[in-house]
Amino acid sequence: MRPLRICLIASSRFPIREPFAGGLEAHTHALARQLHARGHEVSVFAAPGSDPSLGVVELPVETFEPAEGERHDTGVTPDSWLNEHHAYLGLMLDLARTGHERFDVVHNNSLHHLPIAMSPALRVPMFTTLHTPPVPWLASAVAYADPGSTFVAVSRFTAQEWSPSVACLTIHNGIDVEAWSPGPGGGPAVWSGRLVPEKAPHLAIDAARRAGMPLTLAGPSLDRGYFAREIEPRLGGDVEYVGHLTHEQLRVTLGAASVAVVTPVWDEPYGLVAAEALACGTPVAAFARGALPEFVDDSVGALARPDDVDDLARAMRLAVTRDRATVRRVAEERCSIAHMVDRYEELYLTGRERVAA
Structure with a gap:
């Protein structure tokens, strides 16, 4: 054309x-x-x-x-x-x-x-x-x-x-699956996105601790009240907030992660952060809300009942067993x-x- x-x-x-x-x-x-x-x-x-x-x-x-x-x-x-x-x-x-x-x-x-x-x-x-x-x-x-x-x-x-x-x-x-290239995995779980109530990163922290996994949080903090009330008290030890990263920094962080956690408490229209993680070869554990079940399934991760922290911890433990090469290949096909x-x-x-x- x-x-x-x-x-x-x-x-x-x-x-x-x-x-x-x-x-x-x-x-x-x-x-x-x-x-x-x-x-x-x-x-x-x-x-x-x-x-x-x-x-x-x-x-x-x-x-x-x-x-x-x-x-x-x-x-x-x-x-x-x-x-x-x-x-x-x-x-x-x-x-x-x-x-x-x-x-x-x-x-x-x-x-x-x-x-x-x-x-x-x-x-x-x-x-x-x-x-x-x-x-x-x-x-x-x-x-x-x-x-x-x-x-x-x-x-x-x-x-x-x-x-x-x-x-x-x-x-x-x-997403640009060439820019979001695969990484080695094996590191802490990662939650990425805007730190706001509807994305519920505090639930990711709770689930990671129940799953016995360290967690890295990355993204802009756009609601200071929510951050002070729900995030800051949960930080420390095995949970770290690394701030608002560039795409390259986030690619490295996602590629090193053992699992990406996605925790919407509203119906996500798509779920770009999940697609970015998959392109890095990192399996996704997510609440089954909105559009996430359209491209996150057992081949690339695990879904949990919405808002159920215990079930999300189960999904995290299951997702880390997925084959990273398969996760990357499916991301190329779907995303x-x-x-x-x-x-x-x-x-x-x-x-x-x-x-x-």
């Missing part, structure tokens, strides 16, 4: 660079890099400071500064909400005016409602990837989406969750970003041809 001009809409809060704020930013970075490597012209709308090595065009993110007197009403929404609203409104109005002259497709990879709600104003096909189960602000926007918009869910579970509101294709998230980008390219081409017709 000939190169496409792609507008990739991401978060206006977070730049697309390491260390990533979360899985959505890591996913957007990998997608942009792969599309650029395939010869496409990629423009990314994200917070200023995205990784210059991506070779992408950074679209401006405008902020809103209220004038004197505009904040006097106590019911006014917070500045962070106003800034996001202003940024996405400016982007969508700009795309409505000239987007069809500059882009062949628009891929909405954000969690904001305006790109979906304003899609009827565009004269270029829009594709929206749904990274979360239905949330009110996105579900309400879907009702106003352009009938020609295409929605993609990151898992079959997420597609099913959205099915009352919108029909979705399923394209599983992918490859090359396959994911192939699917998106097919969608882009179909959308462009539909508009041309």
Whole structure:
């Protein structure tokens, strides 16, 4: 296919660079890099400071500064909400005016409602990837989406969750399985991700101790109250928090681990941290929630009953017995970003041809 001009809409809060704020930013970075490597012209709308090595065009993110007197009403929404609203409104109005002259497709990879709600104003096909189960602000926007918009869910579970509101294709998230290369294993168990209540790393600590395994925690601490209340008192001895790591540091840590522990207490739409561990050859022990059972099974790890710490300890002891070469091979088959980008390219081409017709 000939190169496409792609507008990739991401978060206006977070730049697309390491260390990533979360899985959505890591996913957007990998997608942009792969599309650029395939010869496409990629423009990314994200917070200023995205990784210059991506070779992408950074679209401006405008902020809103209220004038004197505009904040006097106590019911006014917070500045962070106003800034996001202003940024996405400016982007969508700009795309409505000239987007069809500059882009062949628009891929909405954000969690904001305006790109979906304003899609009827565009004269270029829009594709929206749904990274979360239905949330009110996105579900309400879907009702106003352009009938020609295409929605993609990151898992079959997420597609099913959205099915009352919108029909979705399923394209599983992918990771760069070359960058996430296998390691020797044999070291402490690892928990990675955002240290927030819905990810429940404190349950991973409890399970690791019941399983008799040392544990390393890695990731950004975004909820100081939760960290002080649930994590800090559990640290020490056989449990270490190593902070927010770069991808290379995390690859080494995961590759050295005997097992990766994934402990969502909400329904994970996908579970990028599990895919990263598998690509490093490290088996996964996880709560059977959300989309995790779609790619974590007995060949690559073990699942536990949701929220059951004792059962998770059992799953950890079982997962370490899995063959690491098999885990790596299955990750290549199930979690490859090359396959994911192939699917998106097919969608882009179909959308462009539909508009041309």
